[in-house]
Amino acid sequence: MKISNQDLTPTNYADSFSLARKLKRHHHFYLGPTNSGKTYQALQALEKAKSGVYLAPLRLLAMEIRDRLVASGVPCNLITGEERVIMAGAKHTASTIEMMNANKEVD
Structure with missing residues (x-):
């Protein structure tokens, strides 16, 4: 039996993220030219x-x-396809995109 990409794709992709769709969400976008401090500002907000x-x-x-x-005093987990470093009490996570937990609510 051959399975196509269409068989694996939900009819309505947004339905795959039911928890996220129920939340009152705020998205923050940091836009600007190269070397303008986008990552710095985003990480300051994350901290x-x-x-x-x-x-x-x-x-x-x-x-x-x-x-x-961690160096700035924020306990942080690491979750990638290759490793998991879990810190007791950590409420922050640095992860590769494919390991994202869409069912966990965060600030």
């Missing part, structure tokens, strides 16, 4: 939040951000 997630396209970037948060 100040009660909980949060940093999603990285690459494992090494997720590790770098996790190390940066």
Whole structure:
């Protein structure tokens, strides 16, 4: 039996994220030219939040951000396809995109 991509794709993709769709969400976009402080500002906001997630396209970037948060006194988990470093009491997570937990509510 051959399975196509259409068989694996939900009819309405948005229905895959029912929890997120029920929440009153706020999205923050940091737009600007290269080297204008977008990442710096976003990480400052993440550090100040009660909980949060940093999603990285690459494992090494997720590790770098996790190390940066921990160094600034913010307990942070690391979750990638290759490893999981869980800190007791951590409410922040640095993760690769494919490991995102769409069922966990964060600030």
